[in-house]
Amino acid sequence: MTAFIINRLQASLDALVAAKQYRQIPNLQHHERYVISEDKRLLNIASNDYLGLGGDKQLQSEFLNQLSQLPVDNVPRMSATSSRLLTGNDTQLQALESELQSWYQNAVDKQNLASSKSVLVFNSGYHANIGLLPALTALPIKTIILADKLVHASIIDGIRLSQSKLVSYHRYRHNDYEHLAKFIEQADSSVERIIIVTESIFSMDGDRADLAQLVQLKAKDTRIELYIDEAHAIGILGDTGLGLAEETQTLADIDYLVGTFGKAFASIGAYIMCDEVVKQWLINQMRPLIFSTALPPINHAWTRFILAKMPSLTEQRLHLAQLSTTLSDAIPERYRVSSTQQKAGYNSPIVPYILGDNALTVEKAKQLQAAGFYALPIRPPTVPANTARIRLVMNAALSHEDCQRLIAHL
Structure with missing residues (x-):
């Protein structure tokens, strides 16, 4: 230089x-x-x-004691050593996705909602948000992305990576659903898909999106899909900690429900709850998933340990x-x-x-x-x-x- x-x-x-x-x-x-x-x-x-789980020494001791009781061959590895599509997949990661799916299913069943979701785990919320929109818009379909003005930088980066001749985007004023509705009304008949993106709790202002109002907007236009980032709501809202969508009983109406483990879970990683077909599409298209070494199984074991306690x-x-x-x-x-x-x-x-x-x-x-x-x-x-x-x-x-x-x- x-x-x-x-x-x-x-x-x-x-x-x-x-x-x-x-x-x-x-x-x-x-x-x-x-x-x-x-x-x-x-x-x-x-x-x-x-x-307050990150500094809870008693909780950490309980987890380490559980590990010490395992046979040596069953102790989770300290590194995945490769991407998940190579040799990075692991029983801990598969079990975590299954348990997250049960967490979702128990919540919707309790609320008598007709919904089911598959779960895919990522290395971080940033990996999730920079990869999801580019993968979701990889189909040759004319799409408009409408994002709240104050969504996280990772979502903005994901939007930028999604731009093509068939994909455009607009930022609506923060939590201004009349402004959002105008963008929807302006979408002509050639637009086949509208993806609305927002956080549920905003990371810097601390206020909430009105998920019920977004669901009402979605009900008026079959082209609309909802992408909700629950990073700052997971663990702290809802009867079992599943976030603002659980609290507002809108779980069944959200197409892409994203959460993270690096905050209330005191761990690392992220996930999406989505349709099974979408999950398989992401596995085949989402670059941060395909080209990143998976998280260490020991981290997934800790996340599972916290998840088991979350509803209580x-x-x-x-x-x-x-x-x-x-x-x-x-x-x-x-x-x-x-x-x-x-x-x-x-x-x-x-x-x-x-x-x-x-x-x-x-x-x-x-x-x-x-x-x-x-x-x-x-x-x-x-x-x-x-x-x-x-x-x-x-x-x-x-x-x-x-x-x-x-x-x-x-």
Whole structure:
């Protein structure tokens, strides 16, 4: 690399520093509810470990004890060593997909819904979202993708990878279903397929999509398919933790239900619940699945261990909802997302504290860290310009006293 390129890169990095948008990988140690940063013990309110399972030493000991009871030949391997289509498939992974399918089926049966789904596991939510839309739109069918303005970067990347002469896309205003309906109305008869894409709980604003309203839109046009990313709802919403779709009884109406294990599950990986034919199509077309080494079987064993407990974690979900409501209600209106997006009561564990200015947000994060909280500034381009914020995140390992102490420092 030439000195010219190095100098240009350095100049661009310096500009990021000046704009308070420079990112660095933090040097951290983890200890249950806390992180150790720069020799300070800070309460972690920045993680997506919503149920507090990631730091639960007793849970980890129980899992390791179970492994120690297995015959040596049955202990899950530490690496898959190749892609799933070669030798990366494993009994742990197959069992996980079967158990996820049962989780879904039990939920729909309990709600008397006529639906069945197959399950396909991926290496991460990012792998899922950059691969699903390109695979789904690989058929020579004129398709329109309609995505919420605030969907995750991985979905945006998936949309970009899907562009062709037969595929177009539009971004509708965040949770604005009248705007979405106009795009649907404008789709002429030559359009054979409309895929609506949204998160159920939005990762930065913490608000919810109205799944019931999306289902109503779908009922009016047979071309519509719903792709719902439940990454931030899985584990914390629904009677058994199956997400906002379970809570709103819309499971049977969603064509592509995506969830992840890297947040409330305190594991790694992701999945899609979809029609069996779609699953087989993805196996044959989805590049991140075909060309990635599969996750280690030991990770799938841990995910199965957590999944078995998920329906019984009702107390943790209730405690989390109480903490989240308490914190959300304490945020003054001037620091909220917008008056149109506020709803009474509990939305999610993600509570944005919006300061707008980058420098002010960075300074506020430092103040909270000095007070003993691991709080981080979130700035553009992760969020829209002039909406820099502290992303406050509750988890079930926190106490009501922890929550009140945080509120006092806001």
